[in-house]
Amino acid sequence: MDFDAIRSAHCPIKLFLSATNVRTGKIRVFENDEIGPDAVLASACLPFLFQAIEIDGEHYWDGGYMGNPAIFPLIYNCDSRDVVIVHINPIKRPDVPKTPSEILNRLNEISFNSSLMREMRSVCFVTKLIEEQKILDKTIKRMLIHSIEADEVMQATSVGSKLNADWDLVNKLMKVGRERAGAWIAGNFDRLGKQSTTDIHEKYL
Numbered sequence: 001m002d003f004d005a006i007r008s009a010h011c012p013i014k015l016f017l018s019a020t021n022v023r024t025g026k027i028r029v030f031e032n033d034e035i036g037p038d039a040v041l042a043s044a045c046l047p048f049l050f051q052a053i054e055i056d057g058e059h060y061w062d063g064g065y066m067g068n069p070a071i072f073p074l075i076y077n078c079d080s081r082d083v084v085i086v087h088i089n090p091i092k093r094p095d096v097p098k099t100p101s102e103i104l105n106r107l108n109e110i111s112f113n114s115s116l117m118r119e120m121r122s123v124c125f126v127t128k129l130i131e132e133q134k135i136l137d138k139t140i141k142r143m144l145i146h147s148i149e150a151d152e153v154m155q156a157t158s159v160g161s162k163l164n165a166d167w168d169l170v171n172k173l174m175k176v177g178r179e180r181a182g183a184w185i186a187g188n189f190d191r192l193g194k195q196s197t198t199d200i201h202e203k204y205l
Contacts, residue, residue, distance in 0.1 A: 003036050016073040017043040018063030022052050027066035029073050049163070064112045071119045081141050082192050086177075087149035088162075089113055091203070094155070105158045120145070120204035127200070146197045148184045150176050 006015060017030045019042040030039040042053035042060035052059035063070065074083050089109045097106045123143050129135045130142045153176050161169065188197045 001040070006035050007033050009033075014078060016070065016077075018067040018070040019043045019045070019053075019060035020063055020065040020067075022047075022059040022061055025066070027063065027070060028058075028060060029067070029070055031073070031077075064115075067115050067119075068112045069116065071116070071123070075123075075141065075143060080193075082144045082146065084146045084148060085116070085198075086181075087147060087151070088154065090149075090151045090154045092151065101158070105160075117204050120200050124200045124205060144193070144196045145200055146184075146188065146192075147203070148180055150180050 005011060006013075011032055013032075015032055015035060017035060017039050019028045019030065019039070020026075021028055028042075030043070038053055038055050041050075042055060043063045045051075045053050045061045047061045052061055054060075068089075069085070071083060071085075074080075089112050091109075091113055093106060093109075097103045123145065126135070126140065127142055130140065153173075191197055
């Protein structure tokens with residue numbers, strides 16, 4: 001990765017990486033000018049596998065514990081009203097977990113989805129206020145939410161699969177991702193900038 005290009009004031013891409021402060025439990029969002037190898041490592045630091053990453057005297061774990069993903073930087077710092085969420089953890093499962101490994105797997109999925117659910121609740125609340133004209137401040141955007149997912153594929157895998165670097169699995173997931181993204185673009189591209197393609201209340205609340 002060319003970190004100098006990412007940190008450049010002329011970089012056309014806005015990048016936000018979230019990490020969880022071990023000491024305070026708060027989310028830390030690294031923006032372009034702060035992003036380097038340590039920020040990338042901190043954003044993906046799973047505490048049962050790696051030591052916490054130290055940055056400026058503070059220690060960080062994976063950002064998923066407090067923001068998976070963090071939506072608010074996109075709301076406050078970007079002009080676009082469209083947010084496309086790519087799900088890597090299934091929100092729902094058809095069966096109740098019974099074995100210790102199944103229970104741990106489901107607990108991980110719920111905890112990593114919890115911050116997204118909270119942010120979607122806030123987006124839904126503000127959207128309702130805007131629609132009812134209870135917010136007249138034109139600087140507050142009505143966000144348009146979209147999602148790309150492959151729940152039936154991810155339900156067949158465990159949390160442990162995220163640590164599996166087997167080339168066949170990586171290629172399989174990449175193929176599924178490209179297929180789902182392509183299908184979503186084909187079916188929804190014309191709706192970008194106009195309307196949400198995800199029912200926030202039904203999916204997240």
